[in-house]
Amino acid sequence: MKRIEIYVDADACPVKSEIYKVAERHKAHVFVVANSFMVVPRADFIERVIVPAGPDVADDWIADRAGRGDVVVTADVPLAARGVKAGADVIAPNGKAFTPDSIGMALATRNLMDDLRSQGETTRGPKPFGPRDRSNFLSALDLAMVRLKRAGYGQV
Numbered sequence: 001m002k003r004i005e006i007y008v009d010a011d012a013c014p015v016k017s018e019i020y021k022v023a024e025r026h027k028a029h030v031f032v033v034a035n036s037f038m039v040v041p042r043a044d045f046i047e048r049v050i051v052p053a054g055p056d057v058a059d060d061w062i063a064d065r066a067g068r069g070d071v072v073v074t075a076d077v078p079l080a081a082r083g084v085k086a087g088a089d090v091i092a093p094n095g096k097a098f099t100p101d102s103i104g105m106a107l108a109t110r111n112l113m114d115d116l117r118s119q120g121e122t123t124r125g126p127k128p129f130g131p132r133d134r135s136n137f138l139s140a141l142d143l144a145m146v147r148l149k150r151a152g153y154g155q156v
Contacts, residue, residue: 002069004028004145004154007062007088009074010038014129015093015137019073020046022138026145026154031065033058069153071144077106089144094129095136097144 006023008016010032023030023045032040033049035058040048051057059079066072068087074080080098083090090098098106148154 002153004069004071004148005066006030006071006073007066007083008032009058009062009072009076009079010034011036011058012075013073013093015073015134016040018134018138019141022141022145026149028071028145028154031062033061069148069151071141071148073141077103080106089148091137091140091144093137094133095138095140097140 004026006019006028008019008030010016011034013019016032019030020041020043022028024043028045030046031049032038032046033051035051035053037050038048040046049061051061056078059074059076059082062072062074063079063082063086066083066086066088070088072079072083072088072090073093074083074090075092075094077098080090080092081103084098084100084103092098145154
C-alpha cells in the first residue's frame with residue numbers, strides 16, 4: 001500500500017510543528033513546499049521542497065502530486081479546490097476541512113471577497129490565529145490520518 005504523504009503549503013503555515021508530530025506518529029512522509037529556504041527538522045520523513053518564485057508555483061507542485069490517500073495542508077482556497085478534485089484530504093491550518101460539499105462555497109466566498117477588494121471595498125481579513133485553531137487543526141489532521149489508515153493507506 002501507498003505511504004500517506006502530507007503536502008504543506010508552507011510559506012504562511014502556522015502549524016508545521018504540529019504536522020511533523022502527527023506525521024511521525026502515523027509514519028507519514030511530509031513535503032514542506034515553499035519558494036524560499038525554510039528551516040525544517042532533520043528527519044527522514046520530512047522533505048523540504050524549494051520551488052522557483054512565481055505565482056502559484058508551489059501550488060502547482062503540490063497539485064501535480066497530491067491525490068487519493070494524501071493530505072494537503074493549505075489556507076489557499078484555489079489550491080484546496082485542486083486538492084479536493086484530486087481526491088486528497090485537504091485541511092486548513094485552523095482545522096477546517098475542505099470537502100467536495102464545502103469547496104464550492106469556499107471558492108465563491110473567496111472570489112466575492114476578492115472582487116469586493118478589487119473595487120476598493122475594505123474587508124476584514126481572517127481572524128487572528130489562536131490556540132483553539134491549533135487544537136482544531138491537530139484534531140482534524142489526526143482524524144484524517146486515522147481515516148486514511150482505516151481505508152488501507154499508510155500500511156508500509
